[in-house]
Structures are given as C-alpha cells and as structure tokens.
Amino acid sequence: xxxxxxxxxxxxxxxxxxxxxxxxxxxxxxxxxxxxxxxxxxxxxxxxxxxxxxxxxxxxxxxxxxxxxxxxxxxxxxxxxxxxxxxxxxxxxxxxxxxxxxxxxxxxxxxxxxxxxxxxxxxxxxxxxxxxxxxxxxxxxxxxxxxxxxxxxxxxxxxxxxxxxxxxxxxxxxxxxxxxxxxxxxxxxxxxxxxxxxxxxxxxxxxxxxxxxxxxxxxxxxxxxxxxxxxxxxxxxx
Numbered sequence: 001x002x003x004x005x006x007x008x009x010x011x012x013x014x015x016x017x018x019x020x021x022x023x024x025x026x027x028x029x030x031x032x033x034x035x036x037x038x039x040x041x042x043x044x045x046x047x048x049x050x051x052x053x054x055x056x057x058x059x060x061x062x063x064x065x066x067x068x069x070x071x072x073x074x075x076x077x078x079x080x081x082x083x084x085x086x087x088x089x090x091x092x093x094x095x096x097x098x099x100x101x102x103x104x105x106x107x108x109x110x111x112x113x114x115x116x117x118x119x120x121x122x123x124x125x126x127x128x129x130x131x132x133x134x135x136x137x138x139x140x141x142x143x144x145x146x147x148x149x150x151x152x153x154x155x156x157x158x159x160x161x162x163x164x165x166x167x168x169x170x171x172x173x174x175x176x177x178x179x180x181x182x183x184x185x186x187x188x189x190x191x192x193x194x195x196x197x198x199x200x201x202x203x204x205x206x207x208x209x210x211x212x213x214x215x216x217x218x219x220x221x222x223x224x225x226x227x228x229x230x231x232x233x234x235x236x237x238x
Contacts, residue, residue: 013185162194
C-alpha cells in the first residue's frame with residue numbers, strides 16, 4: 001500500500017495535454033505563409049523543406065537556442081530576410097514583425113472541454129497549479145490565465161524539460177518540496193522522466209492508450225483530464 005502523500009502543487013504541460021497542438025501549428029504556419037506572401041514577397045514561397053533547411057542552418061550556428069522555439073523561429077525568419085538581401089537591422093525588424101504575427105496565430109488553440117472544469121476543481125480543492133511548457137503558448141492569451149497560479153516556459157527559463165532546472169524552477173516558484181508536487185504531461189521523456197529526475201511524482205497523459213515505452217513507469221497514467229482529480233485523491237489517501 002502506498003504511503004499517504006502531501007501533494008500541494010500540480011504542474012501541467014500544455015501542448016498535447018490541454019489541447020491538440022499539430023493542427024494549431026499547421027494553421028499558424030499556413031497563415032504566416034499567406035502573411036509573408038502579401039507583405040514580404042521577396043522571400044518567395046516559404047515551403048516546409050526550406051524552413052527545415054533554414055532551421056538546420058540556424059541551429060548549427062546557434063546551438064545555444066535549441067531549447068527556445070521562439071528564438072529558433074525568429075532566427076529562421078531573420079535568416080530568410082538576410083538571404084533575400086535585406087540588411088541585418090532591417091532583417092531583424094521584419095523578422096520580429098513576422099514572428100509576432102505567427103505567435104498570435106499560435107495562440108488560437110482549441111482547449112480541451114475538460115480542461116477548465118478540471119483546473120477550477122483542483123484550485124477549489126486547494127492545490128497550487130502551474131503551467132510548465134517547452135512551447136510558447138500563453139495561458140492568458142488562450143483563455144486559461146485565471147486557472148493557474150503561475151506559468152513558466154523554456155523561453156523564459158533558458159532551459160526546457162526534461163532538464164531538472166525547469167522543474168526546479170516550478171518547485172521554487174510554488175515553495176514546495178519535490179515530493180509534494182505532481183507533474184502531468186504527454187511526453188514520456190520530457191514530462192515523465194524529467195519530473196521523476198527532479199524528485200516529483202509524474203502522471204502520464206496517455207490519451208491514445210499507448211503502451212508505456214520503457215524506463216521507470218509514471219506514478220499513474222490517465223486518458224482523460226477529468227481523471228486527474230481521482231488520481232490525486234488516491235495519492236493523498238494512500
């Protein structure tokens with residue numbers, strides 16, 4: 001029988017946990033292509049192979065930004081403008097404008113209908129709630145700002161999951177010990193193994209019902225967000 005746990009903090013991955021990410025990014029990419037075609041025709045068609053090539057070039061030159069999806073996208077756009085003949089200062093200005101457009105489109109997520117009721121229920125039960133993401137979705141812009149006590153991402157932290165420092169930052173923000181915290185996420189490596197390495201409990205969000213890929217198993221797994229409250233209650237009751 002598991003000993004009773006004193007869980008005070010629950011942290012959440014965002015992308016592919018509270019919403020499906022692939023369609024959001026696909027729509028944002030398409031919108032950006034149309035925006036660039038109208039405003040920056042000198043770039044030509046920003047096809048996926050070209051973007052991937054630019055991304056490889058950027059990361060070869062600046063491996064230190066690998067954790068930051070925002071920095072990578074900005075630098076890819078900046079390089080595209082440079083390749084089109086824009087001067088460095090102008091390329092940076094144009095890239096920032098294009099990036100901000102993309103970032104706005106990227107916030108147009110379809111939050112799981114279970115997310116808000118689940119988050120509000122957990123807050124009413126007294127848990128501290130934090131968002132911990134490697135992506136650049138903004139909980140305020142997606143309409144969940146009132147559901148969390150804090151939000152951290154790799155852009156702001158300078159490091160992403162599964163790095164222990166990312167989870168440590170969340171623990172420090174909440175002022176709790178690792179054993180008093182649970183992290184929920186869909187990625188076995190970034191979310192589950194990362195949280196475990198930081199000494200936290202890990203719940204795997206396994207919506208597709210996949211087999212555990214190996215390694216130390218999670219504390220629990222759920223297929224629906226509304227199952228999390230029962231999992232936490234079980235941990236608290238032992």
